[in-house]
Amino acid sequence: MAQITTLMGETRTKGQVIALDSRKPEQVVSDKQYLKILQLTDLLSRHLDLEDIFKVFSIETGSLVPHNSYRYVSELHKARVKFGKLNRHSLHYHLTIEQMDLGEFTIYRKEPFSTNEVCQFEELLCSLVYPLKNALMYLIAIHSAYKDPLTNINNRAAMDKLLPREVRLAKRHDQRLAMMIMDLDGFKAINDSCGHDAGDRLLKKVAEVVMSRLRDTDMLFRYGGDEFVAALPLTDMQGAIDVADRILVGIKDMDLEGFDGFTEVGMSIGLSMLHAGDDFNRFFKRVDKALYQAKNTGKHKVIVG
16 A cells, blocks of 8 residues: 655644644554555546546545545645635645655545544545656656757747647637747857857847746747747737837847857747637737748837737
8 A cells, every 4th residue: 555654634723723643553444445545546547637636536535534625736846736615624734755745735624524534534645645646757757848958948849739729728718819929130140150059058048038028827938949939828919019028128138248249139029919710820820920020121029910
């Protein structure tokens, strides 16, 4: 059976935390409970999505330890799952296994939890830790596959997966979505004159500048070479133009000391809003056409398509 190396249970009331006694060493899991744990582990192991894992776990354990909401947080893996309204009483657990921090899991309900329920729930948690570990390892692998190793922002593969989904969601919920494609002006000259290492350093600086002008809810991708793509959900045209203008200022103000006498670079930006008849490809082509116009009509400017 899986072992939980760090486990803390508690019942919370408003303004008060009451620690519950741990089970005594001689207490053992019944055969029936042990079988339940094995069956639940098998069931949870079929899922790699965190929301699915906690949904199934909550449903399967709810008949034994009733609760109406839960929350999972892993700051280390930047993962959060939340269901239902957080109530007055809770059981809170910090889970680790094999020296891997799995995060914190809390269940909530209106009534206090009995000592017997706490013991039962802690036993049932043994079914969660290995499937949770597998899901987090999968999340790490996916994260690595979708990150550009140079700039540490999303890569082309991530864009191909996430942006069509953002377009579908925006259309389904009738929400605004802006997209911009950005291309450095003068990058080839620096790359040819100063070498590829200098070019790589410049791309990292550019990614940092652009990221610093975006919100946490915005998405930035390295599309290829010196091209970047940004998606700005819930943003109107003026808001998107303001962001693009801030990016241009940031690029112009970059410190290029150590770049063989080059004092500045520029950036051309194509920008557009999602239209009612758009799919992802149509939307992207319109933004790309606006970028082409920006590159061919003076550079270091924003063109709206």
